[in-house]
Every structure is written in C-alpha cells, then in structure tokens.
Amino acid sequence: MKTTLDELLAFRTVVDTGSISAAAEHLEQTSSGVSRALSRLEHKLNTTLMRRTTRRMELTEEGLLFLARARAILQSVDEAEDELACRHLKPAGKLRVNAASPFILHVLVPLVNDFLAEYPDIELELHSGDSVVDLIEHRADVAMRIGPLRDSTLHSKPLASFRLRLLASPSYLKRAGRPTKVSDLEKHMLLGFTQPESLNTWPLRHAAGDGLSIKPGIAASSGETVRQLALAGAGIACLSEFMTEADCAAGDLVQVLMRDTIEMRQQVHAVYYRNTELASRIRCFVEFLAQRLHRN
Structure with missing residues (x-):
C-alpha cells in the first residue's frame, strides 16, 4: 500500500474543515505538516486531488472518487479500534445521549439495564427531542440520527435500519x-x-x-x-x-x-465528535448498541 493512514486522515480532515489551517488545528498538527501530507498523497497517487487557490479548495473528479474510498477505510479502522478498545477499557463518567423520543422510549430504555450492568461506572443522561440538534449547542456527546445524514464533519456509525x-x-x-x-x-x-x-x-x-x-x-x-x-x-x-x-x-x-x-x-446512525476525554464512553456505548440492534 502506497498511502498511509495519516495521509488519508489529513486529506479527509481538510475536506471536512474546508482549509489546511482548520484541519491542522483539528488534528493538533502544524499547517505545513498537513500540507506536506497532502502533497505526499498526491505524489504517490500521481494525481491532483484538490485544486488550491488563495480563497478556497476544490476537489477534482479524482479527489471526489478517492474521498469516498478514504472515508470507508478510515471508518473501518476506527470501528476496529473501537471494538478492541471496549474489550479492555472500563470507561467512567457522564455520557449525554440525544435521540428522538420514540427511539429513546422503544429502543434505548429497554437496553439501559444491560448497558449499565456491563459499564457500571458510566452515568447516562438521555435527552429526548424530535428535531436534529447541534451536538455542541445541546452539550450532547452522541446522538441517534434517523434518516439521511447531512453533516459530514461528524463521525458516524450505522446501527440498524427499520x-x-x-x-x-x-x-x-x-x-x-x-x-x-x-x-x-x-x-x-x-x-x-x-x-x-x-x-x-x-x-x-x-x-x-x-x-x-x-x-x-x-x-x-x-x-x-x-x-x-x-x-x-x-x-x-x-x-x-x-x-x-x-x-x-x-x-x-x-x-x-x-x-x-x-x-x-x-436508517439509524450514531453521530459524535471525536473527543479524547469522552472517546472510551462513546465508543463503548455505540458498539453496545450496534451489537444489540444487529442481534435483534
């Protein structure tokens, strides 16, 4: 494999954030480091993925095609890491979950006891609503979204379809x-x-x-x-x-x-921002739901 995961991550983050500087801040790297990762990726692929101007960055046709593959690869790696991490971690602390009222009542509530038996140190907060919420504004750590996803800056995991x-x-x-x-x-x-x-x-x-x-x-x-x-x-x-x-x-x-x-x-997805402090709580909750809903 020519490309590295760091290069794929830099490419995806630049697309999602809209600029190299914003991507560098999100990844806690330097702008020059992110720019070099993009250049290496394009050199290895022998193609231009993004057209850069002083005002904006625009994906080429090849960039659009490669982005879909990059997202799928990074999503698979994230899921593999999350699944393994949940086997070894004992997450603790508060986890705020947002979902539509029917989903909370008919799906989450029946699973709460089993989840807390497996992760007794997590403090669950279930916030119900029937509209799509901004995770930061509503202080939600993870949300259940029913229907098509619109915000590509969020990490997501498909849970089930009904x-x-x-x-x-x-x-x-x-x-x-x-x-x-x-x-x-x-x-x-x-x-x-x-x-x-x-x-x-x-x-x-x-x-x-x-x-x-x-x-x-x-x-x-x-x-x-x-x-x-x-x-x-x-x-x-x-x-x-x-x-x-x-x-x-x-x-x-x-x-x-x-x-x-x-x-x-x-379709039902779990959506969330990656946050180091919350990561173990989020991934264990999401993996638990994915396994239980798939089993049903």
Missing part, C-alpha cells in the same frame, strides 16, 4: 373500513408529521410511481404522538417498526395496504 409500514387500530378500521387500494386513502383520516415533510411520503406503489405524498388530517411533531393517535383509533399512520413491533404483535395495530407497500427503511 421498515416503514402503514398501520391502524382495529377499532378505527371497524369504524372507517379497511382500505383495499391506495386511492381508498382519500376517504380516510391520515396521521402525519408537521416536519420534516419527507415523513409525509408513504412507501406506497401507485399509478404515478413509488412513494405517495400525503396531506395529514392530523399532524404532530413527535412520532410517539402519532403512534398514540393511531392506537387511540384516530386514523392511519406510517410508522417505523422499531416503535410499533410490540403493538403489532399484541394486535393493537394492524398493517394495511400490505400488497401496495414498497420496501422503505429508516
């Missing part, structure tokens, strides 16, 4: 009738979200294609509120299986329009 399904209570279907085709939804009360608007696109195959944008008759900002509305017989909702699996098993919610439902999954 199917979306159309669900209603038996009492609602008895009162309003069971839809047998997608067009029947026009006659029903639809439960949706105030934001983001993407949550009001349901995984349905219809005449115009895949994915049906709906206008909710009742909208809520929280997935847990939408779940409770569905359980109360208020209408039909599109919800993730991580928060409704027990409801369906108990018969409190039933799936509708199964034949017209396409496979659409919500």
Whole structure:
C-alpha cells in the first residue's frame, strides 16, 4: 500500500474543515505538516486531488472518487479500534445521549439495564427531542440520527435500519373500513408529521410511481404522538417498526395496504465528535448498541 493512514486522515480532515489551517488545528498538527501530507498523497497517487487557490479548495473528479474510498477505510479502522478498545477499557463518567423520543422510549430504555450492568461506572443522561440538534449547542456527546445524514464533519456509525409500514387500530378500521387500494386513502383520516415533510411520503406503489405524498388530517411533531393517535383509533399512520413491533404483535395495530407497500427503511446512525476525554464512553456505548440492534 502506497498511502498511509495519516495521509488519508489529513486529506479527509481538510475536506471536512474546508482549509489546511482548520484541519491542522483539528488534528493538533502544524499547517505545513498537513500540507506536506497532502502533497505526499498526491505524489504517490500521481494525481491532483484538490485544486488550491488563495480563497478556497476544490476537489477534482479524482479527489471526489478517492474521498469516498478514504472515508470507508478510515471508518473501518476506527470501528476496529473501537471494538478492541471496549474489550479492555472500563470507561467512567457522564455520557449525554440525544435521540428522538420514540427511539429513546422503544429502543434505548429497554437496553439501559444491560448497558449499565456491563459499564457500571458510566452515568447516562438521555435527552429526548424530535428535531436534529447541534451536538455542541445541546452539550450532547452522541446522538441517534434517523434518516439521511447531512453533516459530514461528524463521525458516524450505522446501527440498524427499520421498515416503514402503514398501520391502524382495529377499532378505527371497524369504524372507517379497511382500505383495499391506495386511492381508498382519500376517504380516510391520515396521521402525519408537521416536519420534516419527507415523513409525509408513504412507501406506497401507485399509478404515478413509488412513494405517495400525503396531506395529514392530523399532524404532530413527535412520532410517539402519532403512534398514540393511531392506537387511540384516530386514523392511519406510517410508522417505523422499531416503535410499533410490540403493538403489532399484541394486535393493537394492524398493517394495511400490505400488497401496495414498497420496501422503505429508516436508517439509524450514531453521530459524535471525536473527543479524547469522552472517546472510551462513546465508543463503548455505540458498539453496545450496534451489537444489540444487529442481534435483534
């Protein structure tokens, strides 16, 4: 292998921070050292990865292609180190976790006792919310993000993916009738979200294609509120299986329009900044979740 991990890390950090000086500060190196690492990398690859001007840095087409590979390699190394470190460390101290209310209630809360039994010296703080938060502003050490990631400056680890399904209570279907085709939804009360608007696109195959944008008759900002509305017989909702699996098993919610439902999954990632003081707590928590959610 021609390249080194230090060179890949310098390249990725310059891209994420936007400049050599910012990357040097983030990596606790000198600007000249980061610049030399980039030059060595381009020399070894015999290609230009970034065009540098006095005002900005821009990736070349080759740079874009190589960046994706570099990210994957560094992510794999991070995960390998994290997994091994958790076998030997006894992390201690406070760990602040931020996640949407339904994820905390239905995924994290049932796992808390097992996690603390394994890491008794970690003090967990669970902060719930239904919008994407700034980790620094909200003093969160790690956050669970549901859906596409937007901030490439954060480290992330995929934890699981969950199917979306159309669900209603038996009492609602008895009162309003069971839809047998997608067009029947026009006659029903639809439960949706105030934001983001993407949550009001349901995984349905219809005449115009895949994915049906709906206008909710009742909208809520929280997935847990939408779940409770569905359980109360208020209408039909599109919800993730991580928060409704027990409801369906108990018969409190039933799936509708199964034949017209396409496979659409919500990805869940753990996101965090690398912080030396917090590193052991974060990686042990993230690895624990990854193993438990994969097992389920």
